[in-house]
Every structure is written in C-alpha cells, then in structure tokens.
Amino acid sequence: MSTDLFQSPDYYNIDELLSEEHILVRNATREWVKKDVSPIIEEYAQKAEFPKQLVKGLAEIGAFGPYIPEEYGGAGLDQISYGLMMQEIERGDSGVRSTCSVQSSLVMYPIYAYGSEEQRKKYLPKLASGEYLGSFGLTEPDFGSNPGGMVTNFKDKGDHYLLNGSKMWISNAPFCDVAVVWAKNEEGRIHGLIVERGMEGFTTPETHNKWSLRASATGELVFDNVKVPKENLLPNKSGLGAPLGCLDSARYGIAWGALGAAMDCYDTALRYSKERVQFDRPIAGFQLQQKKLAEMITEITKAQLLVWRLGKLKNEKRATSAQISMAKRNNVDMALKIAREARQMLGGMGITGEYPIMRHMMNLESVVTYEGTHDIHLLITGMDITGENAFK
Amino acid sequence: MKVLVCISHVPDTTSKINFTSDNKEFDKNGVQFVINPYDEFGLTRAIWIKEKQGGTVTVLNVGKAETEPTLRKALAIGADDAIRIDAEPTDAFYVAQQIAAVVKENNYDLVIAGRESIDYNGGQVPGMLAALLKWPFVNGCMGLELDGNKASLIREIDGGKEKLSASLPLVIGGQKGLVEEKDLRIPNMRGIMSARTKPLNVKDATNGDHRTSVGNYEKPAPKSAVKMIDADNIEELVNLLHSEAKVI
Ligand SMILES: Cc1cc2nc3c(=O)[nH]c(=O)nc-3n(C[C@H](O)[C@H](O)[C@H](O)COP(=O)(O)OP(=O)(O)OC[C@H]3O[C@@H](n4cnc5c(N)ncnc54)[C@H](O)[C@@H]3O)c2cc1C
Numbered sequence: 001m002s003t004d005l006f007q008s009p010d011y012y013n014i015d016e017l018l019s020e021e022h023i024l025v026r027n028a029t030r031e032w033v034k035k036d037v038s039p040i041i042e043e044y045a046q047k048a049e050f051p052k053q054l055v056k057g058l059a060e061i062g063a064f065g066p067y068i069p070e071e072y073g074g075a076g077l078d079q080i081s082y083g084l085m086m087q088e089i090e091r092g093d094s095g096v097r098s099t100c101s102v103q104s105s106l107v108m109y110p111i112y113a114y115g116s117e118e119q120r121k122k123y124l125p126k127l128a129s130g131e132y133l134g135s136f137g138l139t140e141p142d143f144g145s146n147p148g149g150m151v152t153n154f155k156d157k158g159d160h161y162l163l164n165g166s167k168m169w170i171s172n173a174p175f176c177d178v179a180v181v182w183a184k185n186e187e188g189r190i191h192g193l194i195v196e197r198g199m200e201g202f203t204t205p206e207t208h209n210k211w212s213l214r215a216s217a218t219g220e221l222v223f224d225n226v227k228v229p230k231e232n233l234l235p236n237k238s239g240l241g242a243p244l245g246c247l248d249s250a251r252y253g254i255a256w257g258a259l260g261a262a263m264d265c266y267d268t269a270l271r272y273s274k275e276r277v278q279f280d281r282p283i284a285g286f287q288l289q290q291k292k293l294a295e296m297i298t299e300i301t302k303a304q305l306l307v308w309r310l311g312k313l314k315n316e317k318r319a320t321s322a323q324i325s326m327a328k329r330n331n332v333d334m335a336l337k338i339a340r341e342a343r344q345m346l347g348g349m350g351i352t353g354e355y356p357i358m359r360h361m362m363n364l365e366s367v368v369t370y371e372g373t374h375d376i377h378l379l380i381t382g383m384d385i386t387g388e389n390a391f392k
Numbered sequence: 393m394k395v396l397v398c399i400s401h402v403p404d405t406t407s408k409i410n411f412t413s414d415n416k417e418f419d420k421n422g423v424q425f426v427i428n429p430y431d432e433f434g435l436t437r438a439i440w441i442k443e444k445q446g447g448t449v450t451v452l453n454v455g456k457a458e459t460e461p462t463l464r465k466a467l468a469i470g471a472d473d474a475i476r477i478d479a480e481p482t483d484a485f486y487v488a489q490q491i492a493a494v495v496k497e498n499n500y501d502l503v504i505a506g507r508e509s510i511d512y513n514g515g516q517v518p519g520m521l522a523a524l525l526k527w528p529f530v531n532g533c534m535g536l537e538l539d540g541n542k543a544s545l546i547r548e549i550d551g552g553k554e555k556l557s558a559s560l561p562l563v564i565g566g567q568k569g570l571v572e573e574k575d576l577r578i579p580n581m582r583g584i585m586s587a588r589t590k591p592l593n594v595k596d597a598t599n600g601d602h603r604t605s606v607g608n609y610e611k612p613a614p615k616s617a618v619k620m621i622d623a624d625n626i627e628e629l630v631n632l633l634h635s636e637a638k639v640i
Contacts, residue, residue, distance in 0.1 A: 007406065020461045021584060024468060028579045035578070062581025075581030085581075 004038035006030075006091065006267050011301045017308055018080065025081040029088035032061050037092035041215055042353045045093065048214040052175070054096060059130030063089060063100045065108040072112065072120055073128030080311035083256035087307075090257030091264045093356075094363035095216030097257045102171045103127060105250035107134030110180050110192055113245065114237040119194065123178060135176035135204075137167035137195075137221045138243050144169075145376050146391075148240045152183040152223065154193065161233065163193060163226040169370070173219030174206040180234075181221060182243045192234035192242055201226040212366040214359075248324050251371050252314060255327035256307050258367055259300065261360040262335035266296045268355055269342035276347075283345070292341045299334045306330060322384035329377035336364040393447030393538070394498070395438040398491060398505035398517070399466055400428040400481070401459035405510065415608040418511075420458075427462055430506025434566035436576055437536060438504055439470040445538070448472045450500070454481040454490045460592065467587035468579035474590070479597035482606070488520035489600035495525055500561065501541070507532050507565040515565070522563035530556055534569025 008030075015023060036057050044051040058064060066082045068074025082104070090097035108127050111119055126132040143149040152165025163183060173179070179195045195202055201224040206217060237245070270293055273284035283289050310327050313319035339361035343350040351358055368374050379390050403409070403423045410419040427435065438449045451466040452475045453459050463474040477490045495503060508515035515531075522529030534553070535546030541560040546553050548567065579587070621629045633640045 020464060021588070024461065024465055024579065024584055024587075025581065028465075028468070028581075028584065031578045060580055061578065062584075066581050070582070070585065075585050077581055077585065081581075 004034045005271065006034070006038075006264060008091075008263055009266060009297055009300055010304075011297050012305070014301075014304050014308060018084075022080050022084055025077065026084040026088055029061065029063070029085045030091070032057065033088055033092040037089070037096055041093045041096070042356070042359065045095070045215040045359050046353055048208075048210065050095070050099070050175075050215060050217040055099075055130045055133060058089075058096075058100060059128065064103045064130060065112075065124065065128050066104065068104075068108050068112055068124060068128065073125035074108070078311075079252070079314040080308070082253060083307055083311050086253040086257040087260035087263075089260070091260030093215055094257065094261055094360065094367055095213045097253075097260070098171050098213060098216045098366075099133075101250045101253045101257070102136055103134055105253055106136030106246050107178070107180050109249050110136075110234060110242070110246050111194070114192060114234040114242055115194075116231075116235050118231065119234070123194065127178075132177040133172055133175060135170050135172040135179045135221065136243075136246065137170050137173075137179050137181040138247075139167060139169045141166065141168045145373060147182070147243065148190070150182065150184060150190070152181070153185070154183050154191075154228065155186055157227075160230060161193065161228045163195065163223045163228050165223050167221040169207070169218060170204075170221050171213075171216055171218055171370075173204045173221055174217045176204065179204075179221055180246075181223070183223075189238050190240055190242065191238045193228050194232040194234070195221070195223070195226060195228060196232075199226050199228065210366075212362045212364075214362075244321065247371055248319075248321050251324050251328040252310065252319070254367060254371055255303075255310065255324070255331045258328075258332040258335040258364065259303050259307060261364060261367075262296070262300055262303065262331075262338045265335070265339045265342035265357050265360055266293070266300060268357055269293065269296070269345040272346050272349070272355070289345060292345055296338045296341065299338065303331045303334050320384075322380055325372065325377040325380040328371065329374055329381070332364060332368045333374060336361070336368055339364055393441055393445055393502065394500045395441060395447060395449050396495065396498075396500040396503045397431065397435045397438045397449060397451045397466070397471065398503065398521075399431045399435065399451045399453045399462060400506070400509040400511070401425050401453060401455055401462040402428045402509055402511040405429075409611065411609045411611075415610065416606060418609070425459070425462060427466060428506050428509045428511075430508060430510070430565075430567050431504075432576055433568050433570045434504035434506060434564070435466055435469065435471065437566065437570040438502075439577070440571065441502075441538065442470075442472075447501075450475060450498075452477070452491060452494060454479055454487045454597075456480060457594075463592055464587050465579055467590045467592070468583040469577045470583065472590065474592040476592065476594050477597055478594055483602040483604050484514045484516035485520055485603040486600045488517050488524055490597055491517070491521050492524040493598045494595070495521070502538075502543075502560060503527075503563045504566050504570075505563065507567045518563050518565040525561075525563065527561050527563050528558040529563045529565070530558060531565035533564040533566045536564065536566075536570055 062075045065074040066077045070076045138147050154161040154163045181193050181195050203222045204219050206219040276283045306327050343357045404426045407423045412419045449471045451471040454477045481487045505518035530545045532548040534548050537544045543558050545556045
C-alpha cells in the first residue's frame with residue numbers, strides 16, 4: 001500500500017470546538033494509525049487475518065477503555081476523546097476499530113458498570129493492558145434484531161450456574177480470553193455472565209469467508225453445559241436494558257468511527273481527483289466529480305457536528321439511546337454512500353488494494369448491520385418521536 | 393541529571409506556506425504545528441537518559457500562548473515540567489538570551505536543542521546559548537553517551553562522523569541518530585492524562601536585544617509539471633529544452 005497521506009477535513013473549523021487535550025488525543029491516535037496500522041492493514045484484510053500484533057499497540061496507546069477510570073487501568077478520558085480515538089482508528093480500518101469497540105464498550109464497560117468490585121479489579125486492568133481480549137455475546141442464530149427472544153440460558157446448580165446455548169456473529173470470538181455473555185435465567189430474565197476460555201464445554205469456532213471486516217475475527221460462542229462460577233454473574237444490572245446499555249456506548253463510538261472511514265474515502269478521492277488527468281485536465285475540474293466531492297464534504301461536516309454535540313450530551317450524561325441511534329444510523333449510512341461514490345471516482349484503481357476505499361466500503365456493510373441495523377435504528381427514532389412501537 | 397530540552401513549535405512539513413502583511417509575516421492560518429523534528433530526537437534521548445539514570449527532563453519554549461499544545465505534547469510524551477517564556481521568538485540572539493536566563497537560574501547539567509528549527513532554519517540558538525553560558529557546544533550531534541560528568545559525542549561532519557568528548561554542563565544541537573525515527577514516542581492516553589497535572593510555567597521575558605529583523609519573505613518559483621518524453625524521442629527532448637525550457 002502506498003504511503004498514508006491522510007489529511008483530515010475540517011470545513012467548519014470544528015477543531016475550535018475541541019479542547020487542546022482532545023486535539024492531542026486525536027493527533028496521537030492518528031500518528032499511531034499512520035505508523036502501525038496503515039502500512040500493514042491492506043495485507044491483513046486481503047489475507048482475512050486479524051493483525052494480532054496491534055493489540056499491544058492499541059493497549060499502549062490507551063484505546064482499550066479510554067473512559068474507564070485510571071484505578072482500573074483506563075485513562076479516565078471524556079467521551080469526546082473516546083469518540084475521536086474511534087474516528088482515527090476506523091479511519092485506519094473498521095475491523096481494528098471493532099476490536100476496540102468490543103473491548104472498551106462491550107466488555108470493559110459492562111464489567112465496570114454492572115460488575116462487582118472484585119470483577120472490576122480482576123478483569124479491567126488485564127483488558128486495558130491487552131493481556132486479555134474480550135468478546136460480547138448477544139446475537140444468536142435465530143435472534144439478531146430481536147435479542148430479547150434469546151434462548152441461551154443458565155440454571156442455578158447451587159454452587160455454580162450451568163450455561164447452555166450459542167451466540168453467532170461474535171467479534172473477537174475466535175481468540176477471546178473472556179466473553180461477556182447474555183443469557184436468560186430460569187425465570188427468563190436476561191443476565192450477563194463472564195465466561196473464560198478454558199471453561200469446559202466452551203468453544204469459539206471462527207466464521208470464515210466474510211467479504212467484510214476481514215481484518216477482524218468473527219466467530220461463534222458455543223456453550224455446552226458450561227459450569228460458570230457464581231461470582232462470574234454481573235450483579236448490578238439485568239434485563240434487556242443491560243446489554244442495550246453497552247450498545248449505547250459502542251454505537252456512540254461507531255458514529256464517530258464511521259466518520260473516520262468517510263474522511264479517509266473523501267481525502268483519498270479528493271487527492272486522486274486532483275492528480276488524475278483525463279481529457280487533458282484533472283478530473284477534479286469536471287462538474288460531476290465536483291458534485292460528488294462537494295456533497296461528501298457537506299455530509300462529513302454535518303456528521304462531525306452531530307457527533308460533537310452528542311459527545312457533549314454524553315459527557316453530561318444526557319444523551320438518550322434514541323439520540324445515539326440517530327447518530328449511528330446517519331453516520332454509517334453517510335460513510336457507506338461516500339465510500340461508494342469515492343470508489344467510483346478512482347475508476348479502476350478504486351477496486352484495488354492500492355487505495356483504502358473498497359476495503360472501507362466492504363467493512364461498512366458490517367458496520368451498517370451490527371449494533372442495530374440501519375432499519376432498526378430508524379424504528380427507534382420512529383418510536384421515540386411517535387410513541388408507537390413499529391417493531392412488532 | 394537535570395536536562396533541559398529546547399522545543400520549537402514549527403509548522404508541520406505538509407503545511408502550505410503563505411505570507412501576509414506584505415510578505416513580512418508567516419500566515420499561520422490553517423497550519424498545523426508540531427514539535428520541531430530535530431528537537432523531538434533530543435526529547436526522546438533526554439527521556440532515555442532519565443529512564444536509565446534518573447533525573448528530570450524540563451522542556452522549554454520561547455513563544456506565545458499558542459505554543460502550549462506543543463509543550464503539553466512533550467509533557468504527555470514524558471517530560472516532567474515545561475517552561476514557556478512569553479515572547480515572540482523572532483530573533484535568534486534574543487531567544488538565546490531568554491533561554492540563557494532560565495539556565496542560569498536552574499542548574500541544568502545538559503541542554504539539548506535541535507541543530508536547527510525547520511521553520512526558519514536559522515540554526516543559531518544553541519550556539520549562541522552556549523556562548524552566553526560559556527559552556528561547550530556540539531552541533532549536529534548524532535550520538536550522546538554520558539558517564540558521570542563526561543559526555544562522549546558523535547557529530548556529523550561532511551561525509552563522515554567525528555567523535556568528541558566534553559564535560560558537563562554542555563549544550564548540544566541534536567539530530568537524528570540521538571535516537572532513530574522508530575524510537576520517537578507517540579503520547580499515549582495515560583501520558584496525556586498525566587500531562588494535565590504536570591507544571592507548565594509561564595515566565596515573562598527578560599530584557600534582551602534583537603539583533604536582526606525580517607525584511608520580507610519570498611517563495612521559490614513554483615515547480616512546473618514534469619513532462620515525460622520517450623527515451624527514443626531525442627529530437628523532441630532537444631526541441632523542448634531549447635524552445636520551452638530555454639536551457640540550451
Ligand atoms: C461482522 C459482524 C460482527 C458482529 N459482532 C457482534 C458481536 O460482537 N456481538 C454480537 O452480539 N453481535 C454481533 N454481530 C451481530 C449483529 O449485531 C447482527 O447481525 C445484527 O443485530 C442483525 O441481526 P441479524 O443478522 O440476525 O439480522 P436480522 O435481525 O435477521 O435482520 C435481517 C433484516 O431484517 C430487518 N429487520 C429485522 N427486524 C425488523 C423489524 N422489526 N422491522 C423492519 N425490519 C426488520 C433488519 O433490518 C435486516 O435488514 C455482528 C455482526 C457482524 C456482521
């Protein structure tokens with residue numbers, strides 16, 4: 001892959017809305033991505049292999065649980081810093097960002113927010129340092145958009161719980177050390193359990209032949225009479241609201257992340273269009289190409305303002321789930337459209353691994369599906385504004 | 393070991409360079425600023441010294457408030473404290489005088505500056521500083537080992553290297569080789585958090601004199617596009633060199 005020349009668009013001087021520290025966080029993450037992710041990511045995506053060596057770097061830079069308090073190994077940063085990190089990491093690759101989202105929002109966050117003090121002390125520092133990699137098991141083969149219907153369950157056996165069922169489409173599953181698994185108890189109430197690799201009856205087969213998120217490993221979590229110690233149940237929250245609370249945090253990060261992918265596509269297409277000459281002039285001079293670029297920067301600018309405001313609300317603990325849904329839906333869709341347009345602007349070159357656009361485009365097909373599909377987020381907004389539930 | 397690292401705040405190398413006020417001033421609009429690359433090698437070397445033998449690393453900049461993010465980044469990378477001398481760094485001698493005043497108040501063992509700043513490329517400050525302090529000075533320094541108050545240094549010279557020794561206190565003008573590019577550190581989130589509470593002291597400038605002033609700046613003529621001519625087509629090449637480039 002050619003050198004990473006990325007320059008971030010800032011059409012509305014949005015940097016002025018950020019603090020000096022936010023900019024330092026963003027630039028440091030960007031520098032790291034340019035140094036460690038860009039040079040290798042294409043090769044790993046082509047091979048459909050997760051670049052495991054990045055885990056150490058991600059931990060060192062602080063991408064695992066940046067907003068988790070320092071006493072548990074996090075960095076104690078605010079939500080805008082977290083968002084900016086996700087933006088920069090996804091600017092590199094959605095798969096690498098997915099690994100961070102899962103680790104931070106879907107594994108560290110529930111242990112921090114719903115876990116006991118012992119669980120926090122036991123797992124969080126190891127997850128922050130990358131010694132442990134985590135996964136989050138909510139989706140099942142027959143329950144995707146409707147996770148409340150899940151059939152994975154556990155029974156109280158006196159000194160332990162007995163866990164049975166399976167989870168599908170689970171990021172990081174094939175090599176996770178711990179999994180936060182959502183399952184129903186005998187009364188049908190959803191609880192979170194921490195399942196560790198090595199527990200008898202717990203396996204994690206990999207899902208192969210993906211055309212999307214190829215540099216992130218996806219797999220199943222299979223529980224066949226797994227004995228889970230009672231102290232591994234997350235005690236402080238249960239019901240569907242518990243996993244959905246984690247999704248809020250992850251979806252927020254995705255809204256920023258997708259923006260990063262969009263910026264990379266735009267930046268690549270802009271640079272290419274100024275250099276590529278057809279009919280004796282750079283293609284950037286043709287109105288059709290300008291329309292594409294002008295619309296891209298407009299959408300990117302709107303998306304930047306959306307997540308900045310959402311970050312402010314989140315810092316004040318005022319962001320609602322429905323507000324987060326709107327940003328996830330809008331920004332991922334915006335990124336996907338930009339990726340498709342940008343790819344065309346590069347003509348034949350756009351389909352090769354010489355440029356990152358096609359990889360972003362394929363990745364975003366997962367991003368628009370996971371953490372609530374594009375349709376589901378629309379239904380969330382619809383329900384929020386009308387008070388009518390259109391899901392069922 | 394008390395090390396002072398002089399940090400200048402310079403435009404990123406990818407910046408578009410423009411001038412304002414009748415070409416008398418650099419246009420900072422939309423420009424990203426970074427730690428001067430030569431200083432970054434020195435800063436990393438200073439942190440290594442601290443990690444190996446203990447001590448402190450102070451970073452210093454002569455500049456206005458806009459340079460503080462650059463100092464904060466140096467703190468996030470690992471410096472212990474920062475000093476900003478509140479003045480426009482327009483003249484090398486004036487800047488050297490400002491730094492000398494700070495050095496005289498604190499007993500640093502070693503001052504590391506860059507061999508030059510990539511903005512105006514004056515390359516004068518560390519030499520002038522050493523002269524004002526009456527300390528030894530090694531410029532273009534690409535290797536530094538310390539043993540007690542003895543320093544073994546390597547200096548880049550035309551087509552080779554020169555090995556030198558000097559005793560502390562000492563001023564060096566550093567460059568790549570003090571550490572390599574791969575050794576440069578990117579601040580991590582914990583470093584950024586700890587930089588929040590590290591001291592960044594702002595000092596008023598002391599009296600000093602400006603010995604130079606800027607007339608105006610001029611940009612080099614823009615490079616025109618490259619024309620590729622087939623190796624077999626000598627005739628066209630000669631023709632173009634004659635009629636278009638007018639060099640033959
Ligand atoms: C690469 C990847 C990684 C993933 N990682 C994880 C992970 O780490 N952990 C995890 O738990 N899950 C993960 N998922 C699963 C993901 O969250 C689900 O795929 C997603 O929730 C959709 O579920 P589904 O695939 O079963 O689709 P379905 O729910 O079957 O949806 C199919 C279609 O029907 C539509 N639809 C469904 N219900 C309605 C309705 N009421 N009204 C209108 N339309 C509707 C959907 O929008 C969609 O278009 C991952 C998925 C992928 C692709």
